[in-house]
Amino acid sequence: MAGRLAGKIAVCTAAGQGIGRRVAEVFLSEGATVHASDLDASKLAGLDAFGTVHVAGLDVTDAAAVAAYAASLPVPNIVFNCAGYVHHGTILACDDKDWDFSFDLNVKAMHRLIKGVLPRMLENGGGSIVNMASAASSLKAAPNRYVYGASKAAVLGLTKSIAVDFVGRGIRCNAICPGTIESPSLQQRIETLGEQVGGRDKAEEMFISRQPMGRLGRPDEIAMLALYLASDESSFTTGTLQLIDGGWSL
Template sequence: MSKRLEGKIAVVTAAGQGIGRRTAERFAEEGAKVYASDLDRAKLEGLDALGITTEALDVTDKEAIRAYCERLPTPQVVFNCAGFVHHGTILECDEAAWDFSFDLNVKAMHRILSALLPRMIEAGGGSIVNMSSAASSIKAAPNRYVYMASKAAVVGLTRSIAVDFVGKGIRCNAICPGTIESPSLEGRIADLGKSVGGTDKAREMFVSRQPMGRLGTPDEIANLALYLASDESSFTTGTTQVIDGGWSL
């Protein structure tokens, strides 16, 4: 191991499964002291074997975030991964769906960063990595109305933090994945399968739109997050890093 994050403290949300979990593991493997949270504490099981400190956290709860961040040491890396994919057009998006999507996909990042950013600046800076999506301001996807709106907002949030604090040692970048193998995707495949003749057909539909002929993996996204978290990307800020197998071409 090259220990690319040796000596760094990293905070990772939604670390119980998929991209969040694999990223927490990669950060720890590369020498970071990782503080990982998830709404479902049971999903965090096993991360402690890598020396990762875990805790249940509802990132839509302002007071819970405040208390959690007060207990953390000042991080050099923050990976905001929590998110939700709402399926449907504007016609299927009521007020509750809109509010929940923006609360989890955007405002949760605002809460975490509001609590940690002042301390990061005081300590000399750090790297913030936010999870957006290729289905945002990058690529239009059908039936993703509020998801696209919220993930485009993440891009704006990211660029705003990058430009406001570039002179204070803070770097902030967004990752925009395409279709990635994950428990979230499996849920969407199951839902789609009900209307298209089964999960095998639904999976084929997801794969067929990929120019590379396959889906991405959490490991591939985690490796990009690792690069953005490390000093190797020290001249990179305010970017939207598209990693979608050519889907947005």
């Protein structure tokens, strides 16, 4: 079935690479007009090959910049919040700066963008908000993911709160909770871990071995779930935490 988002306007953050990039590509391919942003606007090059896209450089930790960006947008039917950061370490390796940055990027950035567009979405009759959470949150504890897990658990609370507050006004809000997904971000973490455990190959195997399916997830697999949640096909779905983790949380 093609054109699943035909006529819809979608806003996608962190659309320059990895999951965010693939979601933007899929939304475009399914007929949406996409407003794609990334901290590094150069990474958004080439999205126009997939459909009608408007690109912008955006620091989602800058409250004034997000407010101005939200005000400049047409009324969206879809918001996909993807910007995030994975801090490595236990509570002993997490200082106030690490805590504040993790919550600012992983949680408050979503709050800023949703608050900026929600009033007009309500006036327009509703829409779908999809937030990137993680299996490594309140659903599954992961070693050395102290503040990352805490911040992604907050995303689950944010998602459910928006869902329950606006369920009668046409707004749906759901969270995607992936396991370990192949991405540039993951490759950076593998390189860093490799320096500690004796090589990149060993580090990569550590990530793969924790996945019961014996492989990493693919951005395309996350994008297809995001497409379903963004589309009218999921019109009876809100407030859910969608696990897509290869059985990691079993």
